Amino acid sequence: MDEKRLQNIPLRNIHIHDQFWDKYIGLVESVILPFEWDLINDRVPGAEKSYCMQNFRVAGGLEKGTHQGTVFQDTDVAKWLEAAAYSLAKKPDQELEKTADAAIDLIIGAQEPDGYLNTYNTILGKGRFYDLFEGHELYTAGHMIEAAVAYAEATGKRKFVNSCAKLADYLCSVFGPEEGKIHGYPGHPEIELALYKLYKYTGKQDYLRLAQYFLDVRGQQPCYFLSESNYQNGTFIFKEFKDFGMDYCQADRPLAEQDKAEGHAVRAVYLYSGMADVAAETGDERMLRQCEMLWENIVRRKMYVTGSIGSAAYGERFTTDYDLPNNTNYSESCATIGLAMFSNRLFQITKDGKYMDVVELALYNTLLSGIALDGRHFFYVNPLECVPEVAEHNPTMRHVKTERQLWFGCACCPPNITRTLASMGNYMFHVGGNTAYLNLYLAGEIEAPLPEGTMRMTVEADYPATGRIRICLHPEKSRQDAEIALRLPAYSAGRYQLLVNGQRISVAKDDAGHEENRRGIDSGERAVYRKGYLYLNRRWQDGDLIELDLDVAFRFVYGNPKVRDDIGKVCIMRGPSVYCFEEADNGAYLAGCRIDTSAPICTEENPDLLGGTLCAVVSGSRIDYRSVGSDEPLYSAKRPVYQPCHLKAIPYACWNNRGKGEMQVWMREE
Amino acid sequence: MDEKRLQNIPLRNIHIHDQFWDKYIGLVESVILPFEWDLINDRVPGAEKSYCMQNFRVAGGLEKGTHQGTVFQDTDVAKWLEAAAYSLAKKPDQELEKTADAAIDLIIGAQEPDGYLNTYNTILGKGRFYDLFEGHELYTAGHMIEAAVAYAEATGKRKFVNSCAKLADYLCSVFGPEEGKIHGYPGHPEIELALYKLYKYTGKQDYLRLAQYFLDVRGQQPCYFLSESNYQNGTFIFKEFKDFGMDYCQADRPLAEQDKAEGHAVRAVYLYSGMADVAAETGDERMLRQCEMLWENIVRRKMYVTGSIGSAAYGERFTTDYDLPNNTNYSESCATIGLAMFSNRLFQITKDGKYMDVVELALYNTLLSGIALDGRHFFYVNPLECVPEVAEHNPTMRHVKTERQLWFGCACCPPNITRTLASMGNYMFHVGGNTAYLNLYLAGEIEAPLPEGTMRMTVEADYPATGRIRICLHPEKSRQDAEIALRLPAYSAGRYQLLVNGQRISVAKDDAGHEENRRGIDSGERAVYRKGYLYLNRRWQDGDLIELDLDVAFRFVYGNPKVRDDIGKVCIMRGPSVYCFEEADNGAYLAGCRIDTSAPICTEENPDLLGGTLCAVVSGSRIDYRSVGSDEPLYSAKRPVYQPCHLKAIPYACWNNRGKGEMQVWMREE
Known part of the structure; x- marks a missing residue:
């Protein structure tokens, strides 16, 4: 493990003005967020009803009624709020913030006095945590926490995060290795990475410890889920769950013994993301190696060329190595997002560009396949081959939609796409020590907070229409010492050109790396190539220009x-x-x-x-x-x-x- | 419609001694029937329990207990009995007949005083005919009737057929257009063709009328099934039925408006078989044209090269024209059998060899794919492509077994294969007027009852290993006038040779037909080619030899x-x-x-x-x-x-x- 995990920089420091991405990102504030707000408030004619906000009003006693929608319906609101937070982080918007504040008040109004927050259980009152296999309570809590941290970081307002900390404190009091606590864990992982975020935001070790506990106890035999009453009685919330083995939710064996990606794809990559977070934070080298092994299994055996995962619709899951059917696959938008999350974390921890290659693949293909150019229609399932006549008449493909839908009854994907688009900066750019990492070549401006001062960079690009990347540097100080790390995508390895201020730069290979860019005029200055990145270490002057030409030819x-x-x-x-x-x-x-x-x-x-x-x-x-x-x-x-x-x-x-x-x-x- | 439907000849008149088919047919008496008897009596270790005979004992009050297995579990016994009857028809076997008689006594013991016969409803007592969509009562009755007619024809014993006639009389009193009767029809067709058989056996018009009523009322709008209480209350017997449209069971529109094969493949071809029976019997030209249209749709748009049908597992159904995936298909053994039944009927009615080409395709490929060479293992689903590693790990193919199974909880296929193997003679051979039709070239002996006397024929063949067919004729009378019709399979059209007593026969085309076999020595004698058959009309002497050489080259x-x-x-x-x-x-x-x-x-x-x-x-x-x-x-x-x-x-x-x-x-x- 490299000494320190790379950090995001505040989204407000990243300004994207990119011909390709603006088509999508530009819609987030103007179209998608207002549209999705209408959707979760059931105001869009023709769309499936979501009942999301209504559930909160009912749970909070503001309205009579019962719970409607899936057990995890609350998460659509959480993801919407998280996306709104990222949007507010980039650009203040009083109207949006007012809406978000009102939503947060509704949420907090639905929270029970001890911190428990889940409209499904609060409304129906059947008890808590009796069906961790299916109940999604911890998954829902995780999304709430993610949203709350993002909102606090964006707005400085702590009301929501305090409320979610209370929820997390409550979870810490309920789950854990101690006698009298529940020794279970979530059927759908997500809480782990959320608790890590909350721990990083608050500094409270309890949250990290609980995340770690959920990972440690997962898959211990006999499997906890098998002892739950719904499972024992055969009274399943989701009828197909009775057919699913424990590998469906990565609980068939302890995580330490899981070396192949199995089961429900979204669960898997959310789980692995949390594993990577905890492993890096606690210095657990073994768990990190495991994350790398799982990632390799996905990327070398189970990933579509479009960066999507999940070869089968039934169980929305991984199947076996090299089984990648193109028209019956699931390839859920959320799973691709999870794969980008997992890969992004492994990059931050290892600084290996191969992870960022997969982030790029996932974001440039399947993430965007999930959303129409109008910002109002979404795919949940992303086949690589579709014949509408067949997909509409052969029930083997009944999960495949032949046109993007306005919304889904189970609508995890649309707001997940939104929060990802709104937080592209977190994938584009990282800093670590004195080094600024440029991962994705979206045009725009970045102000990178480096130890010796802010480094402002203007990126000109129309990638991947062209491979011409121009980065103009504006250091806070004159002759500022800094290292700029430029990702060299694997597809362009050995076929690129790097210049600084018009001088060709020769690139020295590191121990494991390649040696490239040797031909041509040598300025005497060198860059170092290491694991997919070109490192340029020098004293930068205002107006210094890096020219990177990648080979994006078809x-x-x-x-x-x-x-x-x-x-x-x-x-x-x-x-x-x-x-x-x-x-x-x-x-x-x-x-x-x-x-x-x-x-x-x-x-x-x-x-x-x-x-x-x-x-x-x-x-x-x-x-x-x-x-x-x-x-x-x-x-x-x-x-x-x-x-x-x-x-x-x-x-x-x-x-x-x-x-x-x-x-x-x-x-x-x- | 041709003037008269071709007739089967008694199975006892057909003696098969065929190198290829004996591998399977030879097992029916020695292996399959005893083995399946053990299976339906739950005496085979390692096989899924069937509860079949037990249900009859419970329903008849001989044993305490409840009903187990599917709603149509009785039909496995019926199909076993039907197969046993065919076997007894071919060769008396006291032991087998004793076993069958005992089974029949158990069945009759489970019959209610008014004739109703169905262990599921008798044991559970939830009422009759309240869920025709799913309940399979009429389907089960149909199989009982088929078995009873076969048993009576084989053994001359009328006990079982009388009991089933009582059942049919009861059905006539319950269903029909008259006020006070149920205006419903079976979710799973089968009763139609069974009632036709019973009508032919007994001569009782009521049975034909009820079959016709079931066809007439089917799919009338509003659809009867939608009014049933289970449908209304959403309390389905089979949970997936709530997702099925009325096309699943060919009830989305009146039969007269159905011109494409839709829905559950077995239901479809069983229905069409009954339609063909009734159309031919009542002289309903329009319904017959419809059968031909449906058949053409299947054979020209929806049939695998192996003669199997049903492109999708979910709904076990037809999908859309030309949609024939090779590894996710259902291609159920029963559906192939149904297609052979339907095609055989259309041949009997129209004398067009194209129907027999499909019978041959279905029997030589998918029928036999359904059974192992040991006679004890069966396929339900017959893919054209299988990678075990994938089929076992990708749930899209969870219906596919990678090895034949001993038995299935829902075991419609194994006894269906058995009854088909046991009654191959009904596909091989027909008579009509003074013409004897040789459809399938299995080696053996046939005694064809023709108007002028029995025509004994000895067929030598090792088809399709070779295309060499030798038929030696032994008429009852000297110079017996008779027409022998030899099927010329479409694949061999234009490439065959026909000799009688060593003399090459030239073949005259009929109005629509081809002109062939003109080359070589002309005996002066002519055959006529008409719709896939070579008709040889002459006065036959004992020892006359027909030599037909088909081109079976790979x-x-x-x-x-x-x-x-x-x-x-x-x-x-x-x-x-x-x-x-x-x-x-x-x-x-x-x-x-x-x-x-x-x-x-x-x-x-x-x-x-x-x-x-x-x-x-x-x-x-x-x-x-x-x-x-x-x-x-x-x-x-x-x-x-x-x-x-x-x-x-x-x-x-x-x-x-x-x-x-x-x-x-x-x-x-x-």
Whole structure:
């Protein structure tokens, strides 16, 4: 473990003005937050009812009624508040803050005197913590705590965080190794990482200890969940839970024995995020190695090329190594967000760029696939291949929506996407010691608080449309000593150019690293390459210019041949962006198309398409469906007839913004 | 509609001695019937409990207890009895008949005084016919009736059929258009075709009328099922039924408006079989056209190359046209049997060989895939592609078993396979007027009762290992006038040879037909080709020899390009037999293999393999997995490396008889 975990910098210090990301981030304040507020208040015609705010009013005694929605319905409000907090952190907004304050008052009004906070149980009064396997009480508490910490950090107002600290204190009094306490743990992890956040915010060790306890006790045998009354009686909240093994929620064995990612994907990556937090904080090297092993298992065996995870809908789960079907997969938006959270933590702890490569993949592809360009429609499930006619008629794909929805009865994903978009700064940028890490190349301005003074950096980029990154530095002090670490994405390794003030910089490899950028004029100055980052250590003057050119040229990507579903196929990427083929550009029967990978991938700029999109055009061939009569038999000796064609691809992130139609990422190779 | 429906001939007149089929049919009496008897009596260690006979003892008051198993558990006994009846029809067996008589006594002992017969409702006493959508009472009654008719025909004993006639009389008194009667119909069709059988056996018009009523009222709007109390109260017997639309059981619209096969595949084909029976009997041309349309929709849009149907597990149902996934499909054994039943009826009614082509496909492939060569293990679900590691870990395929099972809690398939094997004669052979139809070329002897005398025929064949069929005729009378109709399978159209007594016969086409077999020595005698049959009309002498040589050479078969799942792939067939590739012969990662279709398919005789099997060996190439390191990334620019190889295929019918392993029917084409 590296000596110190890298830190976020305040979101108010990061100003994003990026052509690609502004299409989404720009909507957070103006569209998404108000829209989602209306949704959780059940004011959007045509959307599924959420009952979120109503539940709080009922629990707080302001309204008569019962609880409606899922057991974890409260979390939609928490995630909305967390997103609002990030937004307020970046830019004050009295109206939004007033709304948030009112929501917080409603929440606190629903809190019980001892700190317990959960509208489902408060309203229904069936008792607390009797079904940790399914009940989501600790999961809900976790989201409340995350929101409260974010709100306190954003606004300085401590009312909400104090209320959540009271909730956490109550949890500390109920759970733990001591006799008389519950020796259980959450069916759905989340509280662990939240308690870590609260511990970091308050400094109170109890919260870290409880997080650690939840990790230590998890999966101990005999499994706690099996002893719970609902499980014993077969009276499940979610009927399918009776079929789920304990691996579904990572409780089939102690965490120390879990070396493969198993079960429900969101639970897994939320759990692993908490494990990484606690391991780093307590210096638990063994648990950290385990996190790394789990991450490797995901990224080398169980992740889609779009950075999504969860190969099966039933159980919304990981399946087995290399099993990555493209049209029946779950690939939940929340799971991708969790994978980004987990990877981001491992980067902060290890400073290894491979983790940030996965963050980038997840954010540039599946995170954005989850939201429409209008900011009002969402995907929960993100297939890599969709034929609407089939997905709508074959119940094997009944979890797949062929168009983004306004909202979902179980709406974990939309506000999760929102809070992630609102906090992109926490993925883009970190500081540690005298080093400022630039992870993601969104254009904008950053004021990085470094020990010798604030380093203001202006980033010019239109990534990944181009790989041209220009960083202009404005140190607080003249000749300020600082190290700037620039991420060199794995796809561009060995193919980049680095200049400072117009002078080419040669890069020395570290012990494990590569040696690159040696050619050309050598300024005498050196950068060091270490685990995916280029470290530039010098005394910076105002106006110093770093020029980094990455190779984002379109490329063909193959799946590992052990991924049966991708055999014989190829996909197209540009930098971290996966491209896909849509019916809107290419007509139907994409399955009948083949790509000629010996021909170049041409670039086509479409300023009017999807808010300005760089498209890829490839050569290939396709079955001539005019030669296939409607009376043709299903099976015959007739070989299909192919015709040459051109095919056009758009970023996967933008698919399904032009109505319903076929989409395919992996295309057959000619 | 042709003037008269073709008739079965008594099973005792058909003696099968066929190298290929004896492996299965030979087991019916010696292994399967005794084994299944033990199963339904819960005497097989390791098998799931059936409770079948126990339920009858409890319902009859012979034993204390409650009902166990599904609502239609009785049908396993009925199907066992039906199979036993066919077996007894072919060959008397005192022991078996004694066992069957005892079972029948138990059944009759469980019948209520008014004729009602159903252990589930008799034991639980919740009332009758209150949940036709799910309750399976009429389905169960149908199977009882089928068994009783078969038993009476086999043994001449009328006790069981009288008891079932009483049941049918009771149903006639309860259901019907008259005021005061129930205007409902079965959620699971079957009673329709059973009532038709009982009508044919007894001559009682009421049964035909009730069958017709069930067809007439089906799907009338508002749908009857929606008015039932369980549906209204949401108290479903099968929890998933609440998600099923009325199309699931072909009740979303009147039958006259149903022109595409929809919903649960078994229900559909059982229903269509009853429709065909009633249409033919009542001369309802419109309903018959509808049957033909539904059949065409299945066979041209929704049938696997193996003759199986049901593309989705959830709802065990048809999905949409051309949607035929190979590894997530249901392809239930019972559905294939139902398709054979439906097709057989349409053939009997229309004399069009295309229906018999489908019967042959279904019986030679999926029927046999459902049963192991030991006669004791069964598949319910018949995928065309299976990777055990994936099927066992990806819950999308949780319906797929990777090895045949001893029995199933819901065990509709095993006894259904048994009754079909035991009654193969009803598919092989029909008579109509002075014509004897040879449909399937199993070796054996047939005594066909024709108007001018019995025609004994000895069929020599080892089909489809060879296409050489030799039929020696022994008419009862000298120079007996008779027409022999020989099926010319579609795959051999234009490629066959027909001789009588060594003289080549030229074949005249009929109005719609082909003109073939013109080359070579012409005996002057002609055959007529009409809709898939070669009609030989002459005066036959004892010892006359018909020689038919079909072209069963291995061939490559392509899917219609609208079947996305088969694009770029090819499969191998020999006659009606689909071949498949198994890990046992070819190693793992069949998905990484490609076939060179420009190279010939070689024949390999394996006398020791699976009881003697003709294998196909093809050339091709496969990914060299030794070049794929375990640390290789999931996605990269690295193109897979292929190596030339040979691949061996065995009949799909015999797959999974050598332990668990990968299997694949459709292979990528090089």
